[in-house]
Amino acid sequence: MVSTVFTEDRRPHILIVDDELDTLRALVQGLHDEGFECSTARSAQEALERLGGGYDVQVVVTDLRLPSMDGLDFTRTLKMSWPEIHVIILTAFPTSDSALIGGRLGAARYLSKPVSSRELSAAIHEVLAAARSRAKSEQPAGAKGPGEPGESPPDHFHGLVGRHPLMRELQNNIEKLAKLPAPVLILGESGTGKELVARALHQSSPSRTEPFVAVNCGAIPRQLLESELFGHKKGAFTGADTSRVGLFVSAGRGVLFLDEIAELDLDLQVKLLRSLQEKEVTPLGSTQPVPWHARLICATNLDIDRAVAERRFRQDLYYRINVLRLPVPPLRARKSDILILIDWFLRRFCGDREKPKRISEEALQILMGYEWPGNVRQLENAIIQAVALGLSDEVQPEDLPAEILRVARHPSRAAFPTYDEVVRQHIIDALRLSKGVRTAAARRLGLDRNRLSRFIKRYRIDVERILEEEPTPSPPWGHPSSPTGRSGLR
Ligand SMILES: Nc1ncnc2c1ncn2[C@@H]1O[C@H](COP(=O)(O)OP(=O)(O)OP(=O)(O)O)[C@@H](O)[C@H]1O
Numbered sequence: 001m002v003s004t005v006f007t008e009d010r011r012p013h014i015l016i017v018d019d020e021l022d023t024l025r026a027l028v029q030g031l032h033d034e035g036f037e038c039s040t041a042r043s044a045q046e047a048l049e050r051l052g053g054g055y056d057v058q059v060v061v062t063d064l065r066l067p068s069m070d071g072l073d074f075t076r077t078l079k080m081s082w083p084e085i086h087v088i089i090l091t092a093f094p095t096s097d098s099a100l101i102g103g104r105l106g107a108a109r110y111l112s113k114p115v116s117s118r119e120l121s122a123a124i125h126e127v128l129a130a131a132r133s134r135a136k137s138e139q140p141a142g143a144k145g146p147g148e149p150g151e152s153p154p155d156h157f158h159g160l161v162g163r164h165p166l167m168r169e170l171q172n173n174i175e176k177l178a179k180l181p182a183p184v185l186i187l188g189e190s191g192t193g194k195e196l197v198a199r200a201l202h203q204s205s206p207s208r209t210e211p212f213v214a215v216n217c218g219a220i221p222r223q224l225l226e227s228e229l230f231g232h233k234k235g236a237f238t239g240a241d242t243s244r245v246g247l248f249v250s251a252g253r254g255v256l257f258l259d260e261i262a263e264l265d266l267d268l269q270v271k272l273l274r275s276l277q278e279k280e281v282t283p284l285g286s287t288q289p290v291p292w293h294a295r296l297i298c299a300t301n302l303d304i305d306r307a308v309a310e311r312r313f314r315q316d317l318y319y320r321i322n323v324l325r326l327p328v329p330p331l332r333a334r335k336s337d338i339l340i341l342i343d344w345f346l347r348r349f350c351g352d353r354e355k356p357k358r359i360s361e362e363a364l365q366i367l368m369g370y371e372w373p374g375n376v377r378q379l380e381n382a383i384i385q386a387v388a389l390g391l392s393d394e395v396q397p398e399d400l401p402a403e404i405l406r407v408a409r410h411p412s413r414a415a416f417p418t419y420d421e422v423v424r425q426h427i428i429d430a431l432r433l434s435k436g437v438r439t440a441a442a443r444r445l446g447l448d449r450n451r452l453s454r455f456i457k458r459y460r461i462d463v464e465r466i467l468e469e470e471p472t473p474s475p476p477w478g479h480p481s482s483p484t485g486r487s488g489l490r
């Protein structure tokens, strides 16, 4: 275990990560002269292996450009398992974007290369001094909520914060499944932390030093996705100037994370199925299959069982990816974690230099009363906004996003349905009253049968299923809202 508290008389241990030998040598020499103990690693994987092996490190200094896993991905992975280690990122090509992302991932400093050992040493001293003064200021008074005297610090499991029984159960399941090689399917609403769960599975597995390769199947155009996943040969299509191995192969013996899997094109589903069955991929423009060895983790926020029933997702592929299933609960089902998450985000977004802001009682009440349709991501964004805009050291109600305040001030609007939800529900009511007979339902609605069929398709209404379901009681405006607070429409 890496220790986080160190005494003044012990020399702080710095791990320097850079693939250029000359830079490594110069930094080690310089920092050694400044009184630090140093170790080196030439890649993110090597650094993670060292940390995993119990290296007692207080600060990691990393180059932004590293082979296979870059400095930002490395920072993210490192902070999940060792949130207490301070990270300083060095780069020869500073951009405000990467500085911002680095900061959001928990990097303490971002310095331009070339950096002198004096400059680097000063930054390390500053970061360590800030950590010491934070630890001191938090000890006697105790933080509000999770940091109350006598309580343990926010519960942390590879970046997943939470101590609600549902989160404990999730953590136990992650630990159990991490040891198995079979594919995992992670299910949950948007923003619940599915990608974090996938990374935690990887971090808890024996192959945690191998790559974690994530791809969002819903965000990449079809042909590009095909070549990203399976690779291509030079000249396979216009613009393919060089051959490329796909992500299946570059994930090595690590994890290939297919996010938004339910949005995969039907013909790509066929190709994916074949690759899973044969444990080989055939790059575009090639006839030579290549073996792959990674563990597959898939995730979706859609109702994949319904997609299978409606033949939008192949059943045979579903059976392949749905071997081990991990549901992630929505935030509203674990409201006691809101407090711990607020505390965690306040610490993270106030930066290493400042004392974290606190949250006022009024603002806390509003956040606890909210239903969080966008789950943890929405809470995280609310705290980022409050930290950025708030003027005092306490987050006040007026620092919170307008949509959250609106609901707090007009609670009845929280459940106010959208136009599409009302129309969808009206059609469902007519179908139920007509026992699923479309001609009768169309007559009730004043539509012709074809138009009703188009609506049924557009609103993805499963007529058989709604006839089996109990109708929910109507709220004052006459139509029930969906039980999740969101429409099934996307
Ligand atoms: N339990 C948690 N602890 C700390 N941070 C969390 C937790 N859950 C989610 N987050 C944060 O919320 C944001 C959304 O998480 P993530 O991307 O994993 O969600 P998702 O379920 O994959 O969302 P989507 O379906 O929209 O892709 C991230 O910034 C993540 O760090």
Ligand SMILES: [Mg+2]
Pocket: 194, 195, 259
């Ligand atoms: Mg995601």
